[in-house]
Amino acid sequence: MKSDLASQREPLSTCPAGRAGGTFFVTRDEPLGRRQRFAARMHVFSEGDPAQRIYEVVEGRVMLYKLLPDGRRQIVELVDAGGVFGISTLPIYDGFAEALTACRVVSYDRSAAGQSIELWRRLTARVQVQFCALHAHAVVLGRKSATERMASFVMQCIPGRGGYDCPGPRGTDNSARIRLCMTRQEIADYLCLTIETVSRTLTALRRRGVVSIEKPEQLCVKDVCRVCRLTGDR
Amino acid sequence: MKSDLASQREPLSTCPAGRAGGTFFVTRDEPLGRRQRFAARMHVFSEGDPAQRIYEVVEGRVMLYKLLPDGRRQIVELVDAGGVFGISTLPIYDGFAEALTACRVVSYDRSAAGQSIELWRRLTARVQVQFCALHAHAVVLGRKSATERMASFVMQCIPGRGGYDCPGPRGTDNSARIRLCMTRQEIADYLCLTIETVSRTLTALRRRGVVSIEKPEQLCVKDVCRVCRLTGDR
DNA sequence: CGGACACTTGAATAGGGTCAAATTCTGTGG
């Protein structure tokens, strides 16, 4: 249960808004929100930065993580399109936000966001969705075996399936291709395992014919419902 | 990492609002909120109940938990005075809410809560505080040793200490008496340990002179800062 | 082709889990 050093893959440093240092820059200011793009592996903010803005993901995936002083890392949340991040009770951010994929976000000044009722409603409604997801993730971290965790994670990567209102297989096609867009280390830090256990667990799932590993970051799930049953949730 | 059967201590069933079956009943209807009291160990709601109301804790402590089909339980959140619970994205609650102590709550009809801007702001602001706390708890569950978890839990039971703005010891008195108001099983289900490990860890802390165990549910922390260092957070 | 990096695999280890038994609390009734 000891140290998991933060990913060896060095994250890119934040690109200051407006400075077109490459592929990412502020594209346009909106009345309230400011559009920004981030390349994969770029930091949106870091622990200790002044918590001035709230972010909404338009496209792509962002991870939020925290570090312990000795280097152990926990990815506390994965934020997909529609999700919100940058919520902080303190005057500074209490963790890091890093783009997992190239992504587009809109950010709002914290105080300004509270002015617009419309905007505030949208953001808070979304926070509630994520709040419930965090509760569910606590169960994953707290009470599930390595296999159940991997299965839960895989299900999370298949939009529209596995939820309360899962429609079941579309016709006879019960397969899914998924891009993990995370390294083994990141999956480990999200599921609270080690990189080796993630690798072994995936291999075991492959051997059992549950998934095929097309590329390290791309899986094909043969039978979604079977994975769903492996989550331990039902 | 296997089963942790739900607490043997049988929870009391919910008392229907308005029916004064004993010490708990609706005391008064307010314009928006409805005041209620719950005795310790009473359920406020259960998984699958229609998610019609949002609750605010006025006094006492409520725990939210989820069960896996095989009986494993995870207490996903502890809600103290000021906290909010009953947030659900679905038409039904996705977990259980049980009073740990006798407590007073105010509940609001979900749709009505959205009408009052004032109320909505207060509730959502509070949800954000808890949202950040869940992030922190993910680190506890994911990356901490048994001792670090217990230390984190103990710190959580000492109001005003250990946070970003911890004022440090008040004068020369750096001790604290705390009521856990949870059984070992509940602490285990919250920290994602077993009842035996909780007991052993507490005993170890006692042997090291970090805490004294006055009663099973009442501890005395000799040196708060020392416990704080044991959390692994700093 | 070769170096760097990510991933996989194997063997040994340890931290916490499991199972079982003893001890302490707590509440009740005499």
Next chain:
DNA sequence: CCACAGAATTTGACCCTATTCAAGTGTCCG
């Protein structure tokens, strides 16, 4: 106040899952 029963907690012995440590094996890209 004391004795008793049932529950909660503590403790002990052993075990298992996931971690740790240590090599490999791709794979990408200059």
